[in-house]
Amino acid sequence: MKKVIVVGAGVIGASIAFELQSRGCSVLLLDRDAPGMGASYGNMASIAVTEFMPISRPTTWLKLPGWLLDAQGPIRLRPGYLPKLTPWLYRFLLAGLPGKVRQLEQAGSVLCNRVYEDLLPFVQKVGAESMLSKKGCISLYAGDAEYAADKEHIDLIRVFGFDCPDLDRAELDQLEPGLSKEITRGVLFPQNRFLSDPHHYVQRIVECLTATGGQVQQGEVLSLHLQGGKVAGVQTASGILEADDVVLCCGAFTGRLSRTAGEPIPLETERGYHTQIMQPGIALEHSLIWPAKAFMVTPTAGGIRVGGTVELAGLDAAPDYRRAKVLVGRAQSALPGLQAKQTSEWMGHRPALPDTIPLISPSARHQGLFYATGHGHLGLTYSATTARLMADLITGQKPPIDMTPYRINRFQD
Numbered sequence: 001m002k003k004v005i006v007v008g009a010g011v012i013g014a015s016i017a018f019e020l021q022s023r024g025c026s027v028l029l030l031d032r033d034a035p036g037m038g039a040s041y042g043n044m045a046s047i048a049v050t051e052f053m054p055i056s057r058p059t060t061w062l063k064l065p066g067w068l069l070d071a072q073g074p075i076r077l078r079p080g081y082l083p084k085l086t087p088w089l090y091r092f093l094l095a096g097l098p099g100k101v102r103q104l105e106q107a108g109s110v111l112c113n114r115v116y117e118d119l120l121p122f123v124q125k126v127g128a129e130s131m132l133s134k135k136g137c138i139s140l141y142a143g144d145a146e147y148a149a150d151k152e153h154i155d156l157i158r159v160f161g162f163d164c165p166d167l168d169r170a171e172l173d174q175l176e177p178g179l180s181k182e183i184t185r186g187v188l189f190p191q192n193r194f195l196s197d198p199h200h201y202v203q204r205i206v207e208c209l210t211a212t213g214g215q216v217q218q219g220e221v222l223s224l225h226l227q228g229g230k231v232a233g234v235q236t237a238s239g240i241l242e243a244d245d246v247v248l249c250c251g252a253f254t255g256r257l258s259r260t261a262g263e264p265i266p267l268e269t270e271r272g273y274h275t276q277i278m279q280p281g282i283a284l285e286h287s288l289i290w291p292a293k294a295f296m297v298t299p300t301a302g303g304i305r306v307g308g309t310v311e312l313a314g315l316d317a318a319p320d321y322r323r324a325k326v327l328v329g330r331a332q333s334a335l336p337g338l339q340a341k342q343t344s345e346w347m348g349h350r351p352a353l354p355d356t357i358p359l360i361s362p363s364a365r366h367q368g369l370f371y372a373t374g375h376g377h378l379g380l381t382y383s384a385t386t387a388r389l390m391a392d393l394i395t396g397q398k399p400p401i402d403m404t405p406y407r408i409n410r411f412q413d
C-alpha cells in the first residue's frame with residue numbers, strides 16, 4: 001500500500017488526503033495547526049465557478065492606480081513590501097498580456113466547468129450535502145453605469161457557457177426583499193452556490209479521513225527528506241516521517257518548503273479579510289456581490305459574513321483589521337436592515353500565483369514530490385477537482401483533463 005504524507009490540512013490538503021485514502025493509499029495528513037485554520041477557515045464560502053478569469057488583465061490594470069491610491073480601496077499594497085513583491089508583480093503584468101489572458105481564461109474555465117462533476121459526489125461521500133446551498137449569488141448594480149463597468153466580465157462568463165440572467169428591480173425584490181433602493185439592477189449566478197461554513201466543511205472531511213483509516217497529526221514540516229533525487233518523507237521538529245510520496249499543500253506557505261527542495265515557485269499571499277456578523281437582524285437566501293464596492297456578503301457560519309479585499313503585505317505583517325471593518329459599512333449600504341452589533345474580524349492568506357492558475361503538479365526535480373497550491377480566490381471552489389486530479393497523478397491514473405496548464409515548470413517558459 002502506497003504511503004502518502006499530505007502536508008497542510010486546509011481544504012485542499014484535507015480533500016486530497018481523503019481522496020487518496022478512498023483510493024487505497026495509506027495517508028498521513030500533517031499540519032502545524034488544527035485542520036482548517038488557514039485561509040480555508042474564513043473564506044466567503046462561495047463555489048464561484050464563474051470566476052475563472054485571470055486577475056491580471058488590461059481592465060484590472062486600468063483600475064489599479066486608483067485602487068492603490070485609495071487606502072480603503074479593494075487592493076492595498078503596503079509600500080514597505082514593494083521591493084519584495086516586484087518580481088511577482090512583473091510576472092503578474094506579463095500574465096495580463098492579451099494573448100496570455102486568453103490561454104489563462106481557457107485553463108481556468110476547464111477547471112471551473114468540471115467543479116460540480118467532482119464536488120457533488122465528494123460532498124455526498126463526506127456527508128456534507130446539507131452544507132451546500134441550493135441558491136447562488138446575485139451581483140448588484142446601482143444604476144446602468146455600474147452595470148456597464150462590469151459588462152466585459154459578465155459577457156465573458158456568458159461566452160464560456162455559464163447562464164447568468166439579468167435582473168430588474170422587481171426580480172431583485174422577489175429574490176432578496178431587503179436590498180437598498182439604490183440597487184436598480186442585478187445579475188443572477190445560480191451556479192455560484194455556497195457552503196454553510198467552510199471551516200466545518202474541512203472538519204467534516206477530516207472526520208471522514210480518520211473514519212476510513214487515515215491519520216491526522218499536528219506538526220510543522222521544516223523541510224523535505226530527500227534520498228538520491230527522490231523524496232523519502234519529511235523532516236519535522238520531532239524527527240523524520242517516512243513516505244513513498246509527499247504532497248505539499250501549505251497554501252500561501254508552500255513556497256517556503258518548495259525552496260528547501262530547490263524548487264522555488266512565485267507564490268505570494270493576497271491577504272483577505274472578513275467580518276462575521278452574528279444576529280444580523282436580516283435573513284439572506286443568496287450570497288451578494290457588489291462589484292463597484294468590491295465586497296461580498298454570504299449567509300454563513302450561523303450569521304452573515306462580509307468579506308473581500310486584497311492586501312499585498314507578505315506572510316509576516318500583522319493584520320490591519322480596518323480593512324475588515326470598512327466592508328461592514330459597505331454591506332449596510334446594500335442591506336439597510338443589517339445590524340452589526342456582534343462582530344468579529346479575521347484575516348487569511350490566499351495562495352496567489354501571478355497567473356491566477358493553480359499549481360497541481362508533480363515536482364520537476366524530485367520523484368515522489370507533488371504540489372497542490374496557488375488556488376488564490378478559488379481554493380474552496382477547486383478543492384474537490386484538485387483532489388481528484390492529484391489522486392489521479394499519484395495513483396497513476398489518467399486525469400480527465402490535460403494537466404499542462406497546471407504544471408510547475410510553466411514558470412520557466
Ligand SMILES: Cc1cc2nc3c(=O)[nH]c(=O)nc-3n(C[C@H](O)[C@H](O)[C@H](O)COP(=O)(O)OP(=O)(O)OC[C@H]3O[C@@H](n4cnc5c(N)ncnc54)[C@H](O)[C@@H]3O)c2cc1C
Pocket residue numbers: 007008009010011012013030031032033034035036037038039040041042043044045046047048219220221222249250251252253254257271272273274307308347348349350351372373374375376377378379380381382
Ligand atoms: C477573505 C477570503 C475570501 C475567500 N473566499 C473564497 C470563496 O468564496 N470561494 C473560494 O473558492 N475561495 C475563497 N477564498 C480562497 C480560499 O480560502 C483559499 O484558496 C483556500 O482556502 C486555500 O486552501 P489551502 O488548503 O491551499 O490553504 P490553507 O487553508 O491556508 O491551508 C494551508 C495549511 O498548511 C498549513 N501549513 C503551512 N505551512 C506548514 C508547514 N510548514 N508544516 C505543516 N503545516 C503547514 C497551515 O497551518 C494551513 O492549515 C477566499 C480567501 C480569503 C482570504
